[in-house]
Amino acid sequence: xxxxxxxxxxxxxxxxxxxxxxxxxxxxxxxxxxxxxxxxxxxxxxxxxxxxxxxxxxxxxxxxxxxxxxxxxxxxxxxxxxxxxxxxxxxxxxxxxxxxxxxxxxxxxxxxxxxxxxxxxxxxxxxxxxxxxxxxxxxxxxxxxxxxxxxxxxxxxxxxxxxxxxxxxxxxxxxxxxxxxxxxxxxxxxxxxxxxxxxxxxxxxxxxxxxxxxxxxxxxxxxxxxxxxxxxxxxxxxxxxxxxxxx
Amino acid sequence: xxxxxxxxxxxxxxxxxxxxxxxxxxxxxxxxxxxxxxxxxxxxxxxxxxxxxxxxxxxxxxxxxxxxxxxxxxxxxxxxxxxxxxxxxxxxxxxxxxxxxxxxxxxxxxxxxxxxxxxxxxxxxxxxxxxxxxxxxxxxxxxxxxxxxxxxxxxxxxxxxxxxxxxxxxxxxxxxxxxxxxxxxxxxxxxxxxxxxxxxxxxxxxxxxxxxxxxxxxxxxxxxxxxxxxxxxxxxxxxxxxxxxxx
DNA sequence: AAGACTTATTGTATTTGTTACAATTAGTGT
DNA sequence: ACACTAATTGTAACAAATACAATAAGTCTT
Numbered sequence: 001x002x003x004x005x006x007x008x009x010x011x012x013x014x015x016x017x018x019x020x021x022x023x024x025x026x027x028x029x030x031x032x033x034x035x036x037x038x039x040x041x042x043x044x045x046x047x048x049x050x051x052x053x054x055x056x057x058x059x060x061x062x063x064x065x066x067x068x069x070x071x072x073x074x075x076x077x078x079x080x081x082x083x084x085x086x087x088x089x090x091x092x093x094x095x096x097x098x099x100x101x102x103x104x105x106x107x108x109x110x111x112x113x114x115x116x117x118x119x120x121x122x123x124x125x126x127x128x129x130x131x132x133x134x135x136x137x138x139x140x141x142x143x144x145x146x147x148x149x150x151x152x153x154x155x156x157x158x159x160x161x162x163x164x165x166x167x168x169x170x171x172x173x174x175x176x177x178x179x180x181x182x183x184x185x186x187x188x189x190x191x192x193x194x195x196x197x198x199x200x201x202x203x204x205x206x207x208x209x210x211x212x213x214x215x216x217x218x219x220x221x222x223x224x225x226x227x228x229x230x231x232x233x234x235x236x237x238x239x240x241x242x243x244x245x246x247x
Numbered sequence: 248x249x250x251x252x253x254x255x256x257x258x259x260x261x262x263x264x265x266x267x268x269x270x271x272x273x274x275x276x277x278x279x280x281x282x283x284x285x286x287x288x289x290x291x292x293x294x295x296x297x298x299x300x301x302x303x304x305x306x307x308x309x310x311x312x313x314x315x316x317x318x319x320x321x322x323x324x325x326x327x328x329x330x331x332x333x334x335x336x337x338x339x340x341x342x343x344x345x346x347x348x349x350x351x352x353x354x355x356x357x358x359x360x361x362x363x364x365x366x367x368x369x370x371x372x373x374x375x376x377x378x379x380x381x382x383x384x385x386x387x388x389x390x391x392x393x394x395x396x397x398x399x400x401x402x403x404x405x406x407x408x409x410x411x412x413x414x415x416x417x418x419x420x421x422x423x424x425x426x427x428x429x430x431x432x433x434x435x436x437x438x439x440x441x442x443x444x445x446x447x448x449x450x451x452x453x454x455x456x457x458x459x460x461x462x463x464x465x466x467x468x469x470x471x472x473x474x475x476x477x478x479x480x481x482x483x484x485x486x487x488x489x490x491x492x493x494x
Numbered sequence: 495a496a497g498a499c500t501t502a503t504t505g506t507a508t509t510t511g512t513t514a515c516a517a518t519t520a521g522t523g524t
Numbered sequence: 525a526c527a528c529t530a531a532t533t534g535t536a537a538c539a540a541a542t543a544c545a546a547t548a549a550g551t552c553t554t
Contacts (some may be wrong), residue, residue: 223500467529
């Protein structure tokens with residue numbers, strides 16, 4: 001990517017009523033920040049890195065960094081996450097863009113927030129590049145965060161609660177074969193809300209894409225639960241139908 | 248706003264594994280694009296401008312432009328809309344950010360899309376700055392648009408349908424005193440879906456913030472309808488309760 | 495092997511919401 | 525007074541949500 005073309009420059013210089021020099025438009029940058037929620041045994045956490053560089057050196061922050069000039073935004077989210085935490089293969093969704101003028105102390109940087117939810121035991125984040133540490137923090141008690149990252153986490157949490165209502169986001173989190181109790185605990189934790197056991201499974205039974213297997217738990221000291229799995233094909237059919245089930 | 252500080256530059260130069268010169272990060276810019284939906288008599292339209300400048304000169308496009316270096320994103324959406332269409336006092340919501348590397352032919356520009364819905368008769372857009380014309384286009388038959396604006400319109404339309412389900416966005420569109428038929432027509436148009444008359448009003452009756460007035464229509468050649476209005480206080484109470492009504 | 499224990503699973507009665515459609519009402523226009 | 529138009533109310537069938545209770549299927553203890 002080269003400097004802005006002449007046509008671009010001249011348009012702005014010609015027409016901008018405030019006569020801001022063209023170069024000032026190109027002194028801004030954009031970043032991505034990843035809000036990785038981690039679920040494990042009824043606990044919801046968020047993955048933070050310790051910043052090993054200024055500004056906010058030593059602070060906990062979301063994994064995030066500037067986007068390369070010739071890098072798509074979505075790709076940047078994956079790359080930045082990998083650079084700082086060594087995590088790959090995590091699919092994130094765009095949540096919101098934060099652009100307050102003074103949100104970055106060293107220049108104009110707007111940031112696009114991305115979010116995902118994973119099972120904590122499935123991944124092993126490792127600090128790299130300028131991250132000096134990584135750690136899962138309970139969503140309920142966050143430390144002081146760098147930049148406006150607290151606001152970003154809050155916004156991402158609201159968004160993921162919304163997604164959870166109509167997307168099977170548990171599919172990325174629960175084991176391939178899971179019990180309805182595990183599924184219920186997941187919903188209860190993410191939505192921070194209790195459900196009646198009997199009614200919960202009645203609702204799940206209306207979802208054809210949660211398929212009962214002919215298997216049950218082993219080695220539990222109580223009645224073993226039937227196992228279920230996500231049926232991708234049935235889910236596709238469901239999505240193409242017009243009946244939407246929500247929580 | 249000045250050039251990026253030394254600390255900022257040095258961090259990147261030091262740590263970036265690909266050794267991209269710092270200046271390249273600052274050759275990008277960001278813009279906002281406004282998707283203004285207009286409603287009038289069961290018609291849903293979108294406000295486009297004719298571009299009087301390159302690139303895409305002569306094309307229809309969303310009102311949008313670069314964000315000033317010291318301007319908040321949300322403020323930029325208002326300002327850009329005013330600059331190009333002379334419209335003020337339109338509150339927009341952020342929808343999504345589009346950042347494909349090649350989406351702008353003359354440089355790296357990511358754009359943050361904002362949307363709103365208004366009553367077409369309430370406003371009078373007038374082309375100014377580099378916009379050579381403005382026009383309401385039916386949402387159903389859009390011309391070829393500049394950049395990736397077709398995709399942005401589609402995304403904003405999806406978003407506004409979602410908002411319509413749980414936010415009283417009709418409050419910005421319908422007259423202060425309106426009939427339930429008008430309200431139903433609004434929902435039917437926006438959601439592109441028909442409702443049963445009797446059932447629709449039963450649902451509305453459960454919404455305490457749609458308040459029946461002791462007034463009715465005048466000068467209609469049929470039974471006059473009762474008039475209703477939005478009750479802001481009741482809506483506030485409703486929002487603070489936990490029962491959400493949706494369409 | 496019987497009974498205790500724990501969680502899974504099914505059932506049921508009540509209430510609440512959805513749907514489709516019919517009947518009635520209150521105006522204007524002839 | 526009667527036709528016309530759209531507003532408004534009613535109703536019966538059906539579906540979904542809710543609160544609980546009852547039963548089932550394992551392991552564990554004695």
